[in-house]
Amino acid sequence: MPKIDYKHSAQQLQKIGLKVTPARLTLLSVLQTHRQPQTISDIKKQLKKTRIDLVTIYRNVELFAKIGIVKKALIRDNEAFYEYNSTHHHHLVCQSCGRIEDFEGCNTRNLIEKALKQSQYFNSIKEHSLELFGLCKTCAS
Amino acid sequence: MPKIDYKHSAQQLQKIGLKVTPARLTLLSVLQTHRQPQTISDIKKQLKKTRIDLVTIYRNVELFAKIGIVKKALIRDNEAFYEYNSTHHHHLVCQSCGRIEDFEGCNTRNLIEKALKQSQYFNSIKEHSLELFGLCKTCAS
DNA sequence: ATTCTTGCAAACGTTTTGCAGGCAC
């Protein structure tokens, strides 16, 4: 569990020109604590005790994503996953229970260069999504 | 434009034990013609002239995906993309206009091995999704 | 004749929008 640094979050918001509100600080703390990709309803569950509305979560998390504080992960085709944007990494995802594990140190540079060399319509790539799907050990046995 | 071989599609369906219906043959022809990942509503547009219901498209395309005739692609977090399952490849996706280009010959074997070596919870991977996002030349200029 | 498939209507879950009141600055 990483420590929550509200002061840092507040500064981060101020720097961007966003108002520092309780909802935003709470949201950032949730995203920082659970460093795994979470759906909006995952986040909502953790905010049961608060008065923070679902719509406020949607608006702010999407805002954070636009700014880059948060990253979207393409894990399912019917629900958005958001995670705090720390070091670049990808995920292993269990197709049965949904468990997500990070993996780092993946080098996609060569791959992307190769793709661009082949490409007719693109000459640069800004982001990429790489997700590995399988069964986790528990579900496999 | 690949030629549509209805006879082959019919045989494909029969082999699996699915009934050969006009809706299914038409759907397969749409998927085979446009070999790019398409949303359900993309497909629906191409079937405007027919009496094929949206629900029939959902049910059959999902069925095809389960069987493996069709593959899902994780291109957006709010809509499913389906494409005819031919050779293994990935996509370059324009973040502005949505244009999709295929790229082949990507070797992810090492990458996946590396991920599994690191992993605590997984010892095999069945599928993976790799999508590259950027601006196509038209949108970039 | 039997079973599977379809279309229609309705429900469902996620996400977006409009608006008035409230809070940060």
Next chain:
DNA sequence: GTGCCTGCAAAACGTTTGCAAGAAT
């Protein structure tokens, strides 16, 4: 005080389900 944020209500959107009629085998 001004402008941005929030909560509430309602709508929009993609997708799924139930059911009766129809088509494929």
